[in-house]
Amino acid sequence: MQEIGKTETWLRKHRPVYNSATKHPFILSIRDGTVQSHSFKTWLAQDYLFVREFVPFVASVLIKACKESDDSDDDVEVILGGIASMNDDISWFKREAKKWDIRLSEVVPQKANKDYCRLLESLMSSDVEYSEAVTALWAIGVVYQESFAYCFEEGSKSPLEWKESCERWGSEGFGQYCRSLQKMVDRRLLKASDDELKKAEVVFLSIIEHEVEFWNMCVRK
Numbered sequence: 001m002q003e004i005g006k007t008e009t010w011l012r013k014h015r016p017v018y019n020s021a022t023k024h025p026f027i028l029s030i031r032d033g034t035v036q037s038h039s040f041k042t043w044l045a046q047d048y049l050f051v052r053e054f055v056p057f058v059a060s061v062l063i064k065a066c067k068e069s070d071d072s073d074d075d076v077e078v079i080l081g082g083i084a085s086m087n088d089d090i091s092w093f094k095r096e097a098k099k100w101d102i103r104l105s106e107v108v109p110q111k112a113n114k115d116y117c118r119l120l121e122s123l124m125s126s127d128v129e130y131s132e133a134v135t136a137l138w139a140i141g142v143v144y145q146e147s148f149a150y151c152f153e154e155g156s157k158s159p160l161e162w163k164e165s166c167e168r169w170g171s172e173g174f175g176q177y178c179r180s181l182q183k184m185v186d187r188r189l190l191k192a193s194d195d196e197l198k199k200a201e202v203v204f205l206s207i208i209e210h211e212v213e214f215w216n217m218c219v220r221k
């Protein structure tokens with residue numbers, strides 16, 4: 001029997017919590033086309049701010065990967081690829097904001113966004129080990145990927161304004177990136193101490209909770 005990785009163990013153990021993010025009522029409303037039209041603008045503006053804050057976090061994970069002593073060359077390449085595509089994401093947000101008359105410089109982060117960014121900031125500390133940081137990076141990506149891929153499946157009725165976001169984060173390419181991150185996490189956790197394993201599982205759950213709050217914020221306004 002093939003041994004399953006830690007991440008798969010968590011996904012099985014915490015399935016209802018995980019699904020509360022990836023199949024959040026907001027995601028279901030995008031999928032069935034009943035989403036309120038003002039929600040797109042809220043999401044766009046808030047997610048732009050989030051991605052801006054996400055960049056230094058990913059850079060901090062990259063630095064930690066570089067400092068890992070053993071065969072982390074592949075990890076460095078994967079993370080660097082992730083940073084490169086965030087550059088495209090930021091350009092896309094700016095173009096899209098123009099279309100919708102949103103002045104990004106005037107957007108104020110809402111509470112859920114601020115809380116999420118505060119978590120990212122705490123994870124940038126050099127006290128946080130690579131195993132925990134890379135677990136967070138994977139979780140942040142995979143929850144988004146599965147959420148948007150679900151809106152994008154056959155039979156979904158996503159409104160036109162959501163189409164490009166669904167294509168961007170629900171894409172096969174982004175899915176591949178998330179699978180690479182998952183393998184990196186599993187590999188790293190094979191040699192982790194019990195304490196590291198505990199921290200990694202806690203951060204995985206914490207990310208899911210913050211993603212749920214992020215979606216809640218998009219429903220409200």
Ligand code: HMH
Binds near residue numbers: 047211
């Ligand atoms: C809230 N989570 C949130 N926004 C994103 N853009 C991602 C994850 C993936 O980059």
